[in-house]
Amino acid sequence: MSHRANKRRRRKPPQAYTQLSAAEERFFQQAMRNSKVDTRRPDGGLDVPYAPSFFPTIEDMEGNPLDYVEKIRPQAQKYGICKIVPPAGWSPPFCVDMKSKKKFQTKDQLLHRLQEGISFGDGDDYTAAEYQKSASERAKEWKSKRYPDHDFLVQHSGSVTSNGGEANDSNGKIMTPQSLERDYWNIVETHTQELSVHYGNDVDTSTFGSGFPLSERGRAIQGNINPEKVNLPDPKFGEEDYYKETWWNLNNIPSAPDSVLRHVRVGINGINVPWMYHGCLFSTFCWHNEDNYLYSINYNHKGAPKQWYGIPGTKKDAEGLEKVFKRYLSMKMRDVPDLLHHITTMFSPRLLQNDDVPVYKVVQHAGEFVVTFPMAFHGGFSLGPNVGEAVNFATHDWIAHGSEANERYRSFARPAVFSHDRLTFTMAAHLKDQKLYRTCKLLLHELERVVAEELSLRRELISQGVRDVSDMVSLPQNRLDQLDEESADYDDKRLCHGCKHVCFFSAVACECSQSKVSCLRHSHYMCRCAKDRRYLLTWTGEEEMKATLDKVRQYCQILKSNDDEEAESELKPKDKSEEEELPETASGVAEDLANHERDSITFDPVLSDPKNSPSTKQPTSRMVGSSNPPSRVTSDESTIGIHSDDKDSSDDDNFAAAKN
DSSP, X not given: OOHHHHHHHHOOOSSOOOOOOHHHHHHHHHHHHHHHHOOXXXXXXXXXXXXOEEOOOHHHHXXXXXXXXXXXXXXXXXXXXXXXOOOTTOOOOOOOOTTOOOOBOOEEEEGGGGGGTOOOEEOOOBOHHHHHHHHHHHXXXXXXXXXXXHHHHHHTOTTOOSSOOHHHHGGGTSOOHHHHHHHHHHHHHHOOSOOEEEEEEEEEHHXXXXXXXXXXXXXXXXXXXXXXXXXXXXXXXXXXXXXHHOTTSTTTGGGSTTOGGGGBOSOOBTTTBOEEEEEOTTOEEEEEOOGGGOEEEEEEEXXXXXXXXXXXXXXXXXXXXXXXXXXHTHHHHHHOTTGGGGOOOOOOHHHHHHTXXXXXXXXXXXXXXXXXXXXXXXXXXXXXXXXXXXXXEOOGGGHHHHHHHHHHHHHHTOOOSSXXXXXXXXXXXXXXXXXXHHHHHHHHHHHHHHHHHHHHHHHHHHHTTOEEOTTTOOOOOOOOSOBOHHHHHHHHTTBOTTTOOBOOSEEEEETTOSSOEEOTTSGGGTOSSOGGGEEEEESSOHXXXXXXXXXXXXHHHHHOOGGGHHHHHTTSOOOGGGOOOOOSSOTTHHHHHHHTXXXXXXXXXXXXXXXXXXXXXXXXOEETTOSSOSSOOOOSOOSSOOOOOOTTSHHHHHHHHHHO
């Protein structure tokens, strides 16, 4: 071998090899596995069936929306999501001051990385007008680049529709919800284009105002009370005060008759106090289900439509989504086990369909409601500049879903937005609210489960040497009239050190700490002290718990009748052979598509409502029943526990390691 050949062989490569880090190697292997599974991706197009649309009458709009939801629930809950279209004449004033100089924060969403589960960075701060101006300009720029012939083709075609059809194709030159949907998923899934948007999500209505006018009869957590109007009959559809007082007003619906959340009189943003959402083209609300598995209702006040996706709220389908999620992000979830709760990940409905998870969609236009059902995962994105609003509510049938959510949160050491145990016992203290044997029986089942576990664990811990000091330590009684600010603050002071569950009935404490408490399940994670140094604190005695159970049992018997026995059968799981197949086209879809077939998507900025004169503007509000602002406040110190979200403490790490 020549000397020259030897030199050539030993020459270093022009770029040295850099070894991947362990994390990079894991994510590379994850991507390789995903690419082998996901081999059938079409060009952004999706074949997702529509969820049902419902059309309430004026009479329905003058009544309780919870009654209407209960009427459509047997049909709508099979899809997990549905649209509600108000009747002609519905025209609430848009009360957001779009000229306000107040600025809200936004999140910077990297659309091409939404499948990776990365946290959103902070976007710019905007006034409402600044945001809408920017959103409008960027959307129009997208239209001019991607659909330069759109206006010409629409103008010269009498058969162009916005909901599909042959005329819409035009080689992809016409901008429709379907073409924008295709654009969106091409960005999210192919990574061939880098695009970021700023999303004004979770904007505080107590600071920036609701889109609806505020009640003057104490129906909203925030608002005022006019004594002259409190006892007046409910205003009729279209009358002057109708939009202030209707239960369809998102400020009012959590406190509507028969709403479980009416017992929650502390303002919790996004739960019983609405959040506003300032959206732009492709701003995304990622896959999630609601806090405590509550119902949600969203209203699109003004602007472009929103594209929604939802799956049924069954345990099977929820686990199906989580299975897909874990498969595609298994490496990420090793580091962040509760990644789904972060609401930062979006992946195509096509991946769910590939795993036989049913998915349905809704296109929500301005002036329309979308309702999601308990435990139902949902997500979507905006098709242009818009302003929406959302809040939660709960009917009495929600109680079993709330129990499942509570157990799930404990497994991730995630604090719930309110104590499930407190709410169920508060419901038991207001039995006259129970109208049906079926829902009363659901409440009884949950109380029996909770009480049985509580009393069993008390006996077990005492037998192991934990001291019962209930006769020596006087603790304040649990209030069961309502969950107000004072009660919520007290609950925040008795979170389990391990699972973050509110220790509502009792807690275990130890002589080694003046602030740390544990629920009865996880006292062994609290410290390493001998058990005889631990003691049991009790707020609700055994006799009181059993008396509550007896009272609910008796009331169930009062409600029971021959007519209700069919309802009782709903509590029993149905055989698979009894499950009805869904129709090929969901209820109301054909009518809804026909109603919007000639709609065009507007990219104009949302402006203030000229109808919103000074007389209809929202008054300076105060909390009804509380002088504090509508937010959850955590106390700084306590002798029985401190609310901490710090997941880095050694004890919390030990608990998480044991659970996952």
